[in-house]
Amino acid sequence: EAEVAQSPRYKITEKSQAVAFWCDPISGHATLYWYRQILGQGPELLVQFQDESVVDDSQLPKDRFSAERLKGVDSTLKIQPAELGDSAMYLCASSLHPAGELFFGEGSRLTVL
Amino acid sequence: AQTVTQSQPEMSVQEAETVTLSCTYDTSENNYYLFWYKQPPSRQMILVIRQEAYKQQNATENRFSVNFQKAAKSFSLKISDSQLGDTAMYFCASRWGSGNTPLVFGKGTRLSVIA
Numbered sequence: 124e125a126e127v128a129q130s131p132r133y134k135i136t137e138k139s140q141a142v143a144f145w146c147d148p149i150s151g152h153a154t155l156y157w158y159r160q161i162l163g164q165g166p167e168l169l170v171q172f173q174d175e176s177v178v179d180d181s182q183l184p185k186d187r188f189s190a191e192r193l194k195g196v197d198s199t200l201k202i203q204p205a206e207l208g209d210s211a212m213y214l215c216a217s218s219l220h221p222a223g224e225l226f227f228g229e230g231s232r233l234t235v236l
Numbered sequence: 237a238q239t240v241t242q243s244q245p246e247m248s249v250q251e252a253e254t255v256t257l258s259c260t261y262d263t264s265e266n267n268y269y270l271f272w273y274k275q276p277p278s279r280q281m282i283l284v285i286r287q288e289a290y291k292q293q294n295a296t297e298n299r300f301s302v303n304f305q306k307a308a309k310s311f312s313l314k315i316s317d318s319q320l321g322d323t324a325m326y327f328c329a330s331r332w333g334s335g336n337t338p339l340v341f342g343k344g345t346r347l348s349v350i351a
Contacts, residue, residue: 127280156338165240165327165341166281179338214281222331225339227281 125149127228129215135234141203144231148197148217154178156225157190157200158214166214172198173221205235238263238332242342249318250350256303257313257345259328268332270304271339272313275325284326287311318349 128147136142148155153174158166169188171179174195183190187206192198202209212232216225240261249255261270272284287295287304294302303312315322328342
């Protein structure tokens with residue numbers, strides 16, 4: 124069964140360091156999402172891609188976060204510099220089209236010390 | 237602002253019993269979709285059930301059913317014959333408008349099924 128792949132599963136870093144997360148959506152899924160889930164809360168959208176284009180990045184802290192999906196397939200989310208408040212689970216999800224069912228990866232758990 | 241509220245941070249239920257998780261939402265949209273997602277410990281989030289706002293009939297998926305009260309803006313999830321594998325975080329979520337909008341999640345309810 125096709126799944127959304129994410130790496131790394133776990134990342135521990137010190138504040139002010141750079142960190143990157145990678146997501147490979149289900150093959151053929153045009154829409155890709157990055158969500159941030161702080162412990163004890165629901166996921167919050169960071170960025171939405173349609174193919175290689177950003178559809179919504181209104182909640183992405185652009186001074187330190189960046190996201191790209193250059194070829195419209197896999198995607199990278201980068202944080203530089205990391206801050207203590209960035210500790211969270213970073214979830215990637217994909218869907219066949221914008222109104223389609225979302226399929227989530229297992230997430231990348233970030234701990235910033 | 238369009239919001240989704242889950243007022244039960246934690247719940248527990250005996251195996252084989254029935255449990256209902258609550259969710260309310262606030263929107264001015266007429267067209268929207270409502271969802272319940274399950275997030276098992278250390279596993280990915282999966283869709284449990286969805287409801288289109290224009291449909292009056294409550295959605296059902298095997299042991300999972302919803303009670304959709306549009307006027308009250310309420311969307312509760314009922315799990316019948318609870319199983320140990322139902323232990324998870326459950327998130328209520330909504331997608332407002334035509335569908336090209338992101339999911340907005342509630343804070344979740346942690347459900348524990350007790351043997």
